[in-house]
Amino acid sequence: MSFVVNGTHHAARPRPGQCLRTFLRQLGWFGVKKGCDSGDCGACTVLLNGEPVHSCLLPAFRAEDREVTTIEGLAANGELHPMQRAFLQAQGYQCGFCTPGMIMTAASLNQSHRQDLAFALKGNLCRCTGYRAIEDAIRGVGDVDAGDGAAPCGRNVPAPAGPAVVTGQQRYTLDIVVEGLAHMKLVRSPHAHARIMAIHKEAALAVPGVCAVFTYEDAPARRFSTAGTGASIC
């Protein structure tokens, strides 16, 4: 399958049921965040032929012969997109995880959307800001006092990570690729209030790729916690 991401031509075939979000991240576009995985949070928003879509809901094969723009491709000719600059000026983020999707959405709003931001942004969830700084960014309100080199005390100085956040370069845990990393899956009992008498691991261990299965039998008798002081719990 051939398609273009941020001006870069890709020739790669997605898995049949793969969504565009996973496919893009597999190709190294980590500015496309994995959030709710069900089309609600908007962290995976990209432009498909210029139209904003939630890439976690889009079958990857539908990108064939089309152009995808992610947060990494929003800036042009070395210049930040006006919405990226606005988010820097208003510090329209806190942890910054939702910001790539938020900026992609904000950059695609028309005048009608801007009249009703609550409606326009209901497909983008932010757990940190309360949306005040995001609204400031979209409305062009600047909250940062650059200070022209003056002492930072008493001024609203920008977050150092800002430029990386608004360009999708900031890396979060899910964005770090460690070769050979094993993943852990927590399997809960499907039966509420059941008393577990024994756990048979044979079937799980027979699944290709499974390295180990840990159960209550592997829990140490003496327990430690990383919470608080990290002291042992007896």
Next chain:
Amino acid sequence: MDLNTITEIARPRRRTDVAGWRSGDAWLAGGTWLFSEPQPKLARLIDLTGFGWQRIEITAHGLEIAATCTIAELDATTLPRNWAAAPLFNQCCRAFLASFKIWNMATVGGNICMSLPAGPMIALTAALDGLCTVWTPAGGERQVAVADFVTGPQRNALLPGELLRSIGLPASALMRRTAFRQISLTPLGRSAALLIGTRCPRSGGFAVTVTAATSRPIRLAFPAVPEPEVLRARIEAEIPGTLYYNDVHGAPAWRRHMTFHFAEEIRRELAEAS
């Protein structure tokens, strides 16, 4: 999300390309629901976009909407000036819980086939006398009124292997005046009651279609705008208490209350001279 049990995407161009329907198959239109939840029972997706259906056709007889027409395309369609029902299209699009970005992917047919009580395309097309054209696996087709197509929450008249091809809205319905009412427990939330009234400019005929409040669409038609007590009695008679939907988006008693309230508001609005 990734659907890891999918092993094949079929992309038919013609109807005859569709190989035998089998267990584990699903039609793929926008994919916005299919890709929003794990689908462990599915193995093959049959992509409808390859058919290349014309998304919207406006004729003297009315409007034919392909099942693959996206919500964004429907919302952007300019309708003839004498179709007084035109504002209803945007009102129903805005009743989606989903973001406007989802409108670029989700389809009219998908929303109807999901058959959720709050499906706003069900409300729109049921209120405008929509008629579904269904392709049968044997190569034939049949037609079902939208109001009869949806039979309950996530239940509809489609048999295994059948496909919703299009939805037709007659010009006579599109020329009617309309009144729209919708409420959710939260601002911009999922509809807990969505009622649409229509009034025919020629005959004076009045109808109110109840969706979201009920498990399936209920359309109540009258030869003229009824008196309040007549409307109330008809709702009482045709919507038993058990038909009001019950989920986290609203208690049945509240949905019932809002149904009567909105129906009366609609009656008053459409009783006024245009």
